[in-house]
Amino acid sequence: MPASSSSAYKQSAETLLAADEPVVPVLPVLGMPVHDLGWNQALALIEQKLTSQQGFTHIAFLNANNANVMVRDPEYREVLGRCLVLPDGIGVDIAAHFIHGGRFRANLNGTDFVPASLTFIAKPLRIGLLGATSQVLQAAAVNFRKHTPWHEFIEISDGYFDRADPALILKRIEMARIDLLLVAMGTPLQEKWVDRHLTADHARVVISVGALLDFVSGRVTRAPGWVRHLRLEWLYRLWLEPNRLWRRYILGIPVFLGHVLSHRLRQPPAPLG
Known part of the structure; x- marks a missing residue:
């Protein structure tokens, strides 16, 4: 996230939230409307969604x-x-420029946007974590608590529960009285699972992360x-995990x-605007 004072972000939030129905512009990519927001607007929008007493929002990237x-x-x-879809990475920028x-x-990728949102929102939230392996889930919860100790992080489950019978997990989410749920089960499974099973009874906002x-x-x-400044993090990830990611990047980028x-x-x- 670009360096800027928290007071500047808060001022932007107050300006955006002053409107009853903030206008959220979009740029379609391959026919999918993607929200075109600056950092200030995006942080203010998620704060509004999380502090509202009604509604349900599923955020995807x-x-x-x-x-x-x-x-x-x-x-x-x-x-x-x-979903409320946010842009992630240089690929969608190239597409937007070309189209x-x-x-x-x-670049509101989840790896930057979610921690920035947790820092930005001063009101204590109950945040559920669902997905990954149990070891990763536990370690992530520990680091989240260090990063934003005023929020409460609830470990719901790793991502290896019985998806054919999710009743236990859904009940656990509902009983936890969660404001924000982070779901890490991989695309497209995580988005489909959230869309199929979760409602405002489970959380105000769910982010597929x-x-x-x-x-x-x-x-x-x-x-x-x-490397991130040059928009080359994908190349760094490919270097770290070539066996897992070569299809996504070496084949996937030309296909995209x-x-x-x-x-x-x-x-x-x-036309823009």
Whole structure:
């Protein structure tokens, strides 16, 4: 997240929340509306969702890999269409520039956006963690508590529960009286599971976070700051885990760019603004 004072963020939040219905602009990527927000606006929006007494919001992220999944999986596309979708990574910036002539205001990837949101929101929240392995889940909870000790973190379950019979997990979530639930079960499973099973009875906001718990736990190392600044964290991850990620990046990036080119040729560019 760009360096800036918390007071500046709070001022932006007050400005945005002053409106009854804040206008949230979008830039569609391959037909999927992706919210085009700066950091201040995005943090204010999630604070509004979390402190509201009503409603249910499922937040997901769109990057090049998720977009490839979306193209071949109509059910996943439908689920994303019911989410508040945020831009993740340089791939969707390239797509936005090619399709619309402009890029997203901020790279709101979950690995940065979720910790920044927890820091930004001063009101203590009850935050549930669901997914990953039990070891990763426990380590992530410990580090989250160090990062934002005013929030309460509840370890719901690792990601290896019986998905054919989720009643026990759903009851556990409901009984925990959670404000925010972070679900880390991988795309597209996590988004579909949330969409199928969770409602406002379980949490005000649910975020499908992918590999976030791996990073927070320390199991996977983040790229150095200068690498992230150059928007090359994907290359760093590929270097760390080539056997697992080569298909996603070596094959997936050209496939994604092919989808973008095909989409651009099929329809004229949409005007910005």
